[in-house]
Amino acid sequence: MSDTPQYLSGSEIRSYFLDFFAKNQHQILPSASLVPEDPTVLLTIAGMLPFKPIFLGQQKPDYPRATTSQKCIRTNDIENVGRTARHHTFFEMLGNFSFGDYFKEQAIKWAWELSTKVFKLPPDQIVVSVFEEDDEAFEIWRDKINIPPQRIKRMGKKDNFWQAGPTGPCGPCSELYYDFHPELGDKTIDLEDDSRFIEFYNLVFMQYNQDAEGNLTPLQNKNIDTGMGLERMAQILQKVPNNYETDLIFPIIQAAADIAKIEYKKADEKTKVSLKVIGDHVRAVVHMIADGITASNTGRGYVLRRLIRRVVRHGRLIGIEGAFINQVAEVAIALSETAYPNVRQRETPIKGELDREEAAFLTTLERGEKLLSEIIAKVKKSKKKQISGVDAFKLYDTYGFPLELTQEIAEEEGLTVNVEEFDEEMKKQQDQSKAAHETIDLTVQGSLDKLAEHIHPTEFLGYTDAQSVAHVEVVLVDGKTVDSAEAGTEVQIVLNQTPFYAESGGQIGDKGYLTGETLVVRVEDVQKESAFFVHFGRVERGTITVGDSVTATIDRACRRRVQAHHTATHLLQAALKKIVDDSVSQAGSLVTFDRLRFDFNCPRPVTPEELQQIEDLINNWIAEAHEAHVSIMALEEAKAKGAVAMFGEKYGAEVRVLDVPGVSMELCGGTHVRNTAEIGLFKIMSESGVAAGIRRIEAVAGPAVLEYLNEREAVVKDLCDRFKVKPHEISDRITALQSELKSTQKQMESLQQELAIAKSDQLLSNAESVGDFKVLVAEIEGVDPNGLMTAAERLQQKLGESAVILGSIPSEGKVSLVAAFSPKVIKEKKLQAGKFIGEIAKICGGGGGGRPNLAQAGGRDSSKLKEALESAKKQLADSLK
Known part of the structure; x- marks a missing residue:
């Protein structure tokens, strides 16, 4: 394997992994479905899940060793998708498994060989962790693999004891981390610093079964379950800043960016987050539908529906109007079809399901977003921080607007939702629904069933007659039979004969009138219940009584x-x-x-x-x-x-x-x-x-x-008047305007950069000396995040060994923060821009991060910006003395 290239595509990484373990007597098995056979788990969340019965001793393995590339779905960290470098809902887990065959030492040796010999990761850029009580694993890494003790970290149960769920097989684990910045040395190793370290391989020493009470029982056989994140290894070998920019996901992101007419590299962080969410979720939904999952309001169907809705929502956030998912899904299908042929085979149902769900949710969004924006404005005006559960439930009940979407949009506006009150409203509705089902005899059908023996089926005359005289057989109000109904009452009426067509065969029911000497009933719909035509309408004048003779007239134009x-x-x-x-x-x-x-x-x-x-x-x-x-x-x-x-x-x-x-x-x-x-x-x-x-x-x-x-001609006339062109010139005019807009946007970006530089130069004299360093903490008004980044980087370079923190409020309620640290600040004072600015941003209700030398963050509470900058200045003064 000495000729393995340094750069490997996602497909090549998958092949190299499987081939390595196949040569070491592991059977290559296909990925299991995302719909697990295990009834206790909603979706396949790990590579080991298909082997759970084997690990529990309930099933004998066909092979003592196996290796797979397993499709997985996890939604527990859905809010982090797109916001961090490596959180996903859909991902592929490369795994090697031993069913009572080899154990810790062999698993560790193969993991090291694969990482350093096959994938050629430099040994001095790998750090490992072990469970704090696992002396055996620690000694294997130190004595057999010869890793320096300072690069072996003991960690607690939260980090290094793995379990698939609340119950089932589990055990201590050892994780391999890749170090992006080995120049920072071994004394500053903090594995939670995801700007420096990425966990790429997890070795689980499966030796216990956990019951519902949390009790651990040794398994009959000691097993090995490992997982290497394909996306994470691709990030390392392809030398990109995050999983999303690998060849596994970025083509999907690029497709969405093209539709939105966005240049990804120049996009702001919020836009990039939306593009990443689309890239991740589209992969997920394509594979879920390929494995037979359909959207619904429960279980895994609801997970699918929620992911599709998030794709639509984030598409809207970046300016995509109308349907677009299937254009992006085609890229995801093409990327997957070699490794997972069923995806292309199921192309038609995938695209059909996506079309249907997207169309339905676009309608929901149009109805609900306007009302939600009004609710948010009302809440902000009242200086409150929470949307009531009553309002959230109205959105859900009337407009089909999901609670979690209301919460997501509210969070973007710095608000929360009263979920307890929402649950109370939901319970009230369920109780009312239950009561209604208990009185089913009050429905139209129930009432007519009782009367069936006393009245004759309705005779339909509508094929030949548009008008006829008829007798009123039944009058119902709210589904209950009554003798008469007065003006203003909503009624359902059964006649002995009628010219009104009742809805059937795809054709809707007729409209028209029932009239008498002093009576007018407007008929809005006609439905067939068994053999009876039920005329739904409203008494507009007079009183309608059972036994009356009326003239039934259909609306001939309709x-x-x-x-x-x-x-x-x-x-x-x-x-x-x-x-x-x-x-x-x-x-x-x-x-x-x-x-x-x-x-x-x-x-x-x-x-x-x-x-x-x-x-x-x-x-x-x-x-x-x-x-x-x-x-x-x-x-x-x-x-x-x-x-x-x-x-x-x-x-x-x-x-x-x-x-x-x-x-x-x-x-x-x-x-x-x-x-x-x-x-x-x-x-x-x-x-x-x-x-x-x-x-x-x-x-x-x-x-x-x-x-x-006429409707479309009005639009054309309006466009002609606005653009001062003839109808056939509209298309060319719009194309020209789009080109002008793009040029103007570029000019605006350039002006923003120039504005930031001009304002930043005025700040140089405000820098203060702290020890051997210069410190500059300031607010620049009216500068966008990209401009702020340019200004901070420029100021730091001009000041030399320094720390620069800049803040701005680019739009109402939003906060942008940037940190730029010189090499000496990072090396001697152990400060990192990413971690520092992320903590400062929390004061403004936000977060962020980035590289040790340059990082960006955001917040939702602009009123806290001055407090955040003061805190940053104090912390830098304390740290740099």
Whole structure:
């Protein structure tokens, strides 16, 4: 292995690891699913989880030694994702395992050989830790591997005793850390300093089982369970500042940055955090869906939904409007398909699930974000620091806004949420829901079931009549039968006969009126409950009483619109069969007054060219004025003639057939035009994927086309007026404006840099001498984080051996802090800019970090900036004397 290159790709690291242990008699096994067989664990969180029954002695191993690259999901540190260099939800754990075969000494020797000989890590840049009570491991590292004792650190149970969960196999562990700054020497080793050290390999000496009470019982066999973080080793070997900038994740981040038109390296820290969250979470959701997880409100389905929603949310934060996840997911799929072929094989369900969840959550965001911003403004105005649980629950209950998202946005604004009050509101709703289920006989259906023996099924006259006289059979208010209802009352009414179409077959119910001498009832919807048509409406004048005779009149304009859309749906299916594939079949539909929606089975998107052909073909059929014939015939006869059945419909012995000769023949109980010319015009609005192998077309027909085009013409006119251009010049004008905006942004950034430098030069005279060093602590007004960093670095260089701390409030409520330390400050006084500024930022309710010589931090409480700077000045004075 002497020719191993210093730089290795993620795929190469995975291969080198597995090959090394295969040559040492380990069986290479495939990654287990993210859905574990262990019912006590929600998701696969570690490489050892698939072997848990073996470690417990419940199952005999097929091999004494194994090695894997295991997909893992952990969400316990989700808030740190993107904020630190190496926290993830999805990651790959490279592992080697011994099932009662070898133990500590051999595991340690192989770990050292792999790290120093295969991956060529310099031995003097590796520090190890052991459990404080594990003398055996300490002696192996010191005496067998010859690591100096000062580079072997004993640590407590919190850090060096591993367990997969509250119960199960566990044991002491020994961890290997890579030292990025060995020049700082052995006397200052602090393994919690993640700017200097990264843990990359964990050796667990699995020798106990822990029960629910925390009792440890020795396992029958002593086992080895190790884990090397693939992403962490990639960071080390690829010499990048964090896991996210490795070839395993950065292409995903770059895809998101491209969509947002952001240059990653020039982005501010907040934007980078959002891009990292997107990169991490997209990897996670792609693999979760590939392993069969679907979004839901419980269990692992909820984990998936939450991650997708966080991706959407962070996309919005960096300026991405509309759907984008699948563009980024394609990169994640491409990166994974070699090592995990099932990801590409499951591409269709992955993209379908992401499309569906993203669309639903974008709607939720639009509804909820406005209200939440109003709530936050109200809370801040009242000088409070907490959003009430009542407001948070309203967001959740009315708008579907998740509690944790409210908490996340609140935290960005320096606020908290009253979770206890939220839980109380949730319990109230659950109690009310339970009470409602206990009185099910009060529902419309329950009441009608009781009356079924006394009234006849509703006779539908709507195929031929738009108006009819009818008798009022039943009046219901809030689901309960009543004798009468007065003006202002919401009612449900059953008639003996009706021209109103009840919602079915994808077609919505008719609108209209029930009238009498002094009575007016506006009908807004009609639903079918068993054999009864239930008219939902409101008494606008007079009183409606059981036994009354009323005139039932449908809204003819609405009926004509829905008929145009319904017949157009049939033409759409016929056109799809002709142009896309004859195997296309309906998977669902919705026919309303203002549009139609048609879902169909298709393994791929319909191309723009095909959509245009479909639209042209349908408009040709409309212009050709085909007669639409409706006939009643036996089901078998209809099938023999080639009639197509509609999705979700149940058919009796006799069926209704709509036949547009030469174009379409389908079974359908809906209402239709008599001639295709009545449709007028047909326009496709969109085509999208909604589920695995299911596509959706939304379109308009008849008068709705004019409304659709008028709306878009108004937008075009507005743009023409604003830009002073002709319609065909709009696209070029927007492109030019985008270019100008980008140029202006660059100029602004340059001006910010110049402003920072100009203001910083004025501060040189404020530097104070402390011992052999210069100290400068100051606030610079109106400078952004990048400008502040430039100013601090410039001042430190001009002052020589010095420590510079600068603060600014770049936007309302936000704090930016920067520390720049000279080499002598770091080496002689043992101060590190990253750790120092991170502690100072806590005063402002924030945090941060970075390199020993230059680091950046932020905070949420700008009122504390002066206090933070004073504290920094005092600490530097004390430390540098």
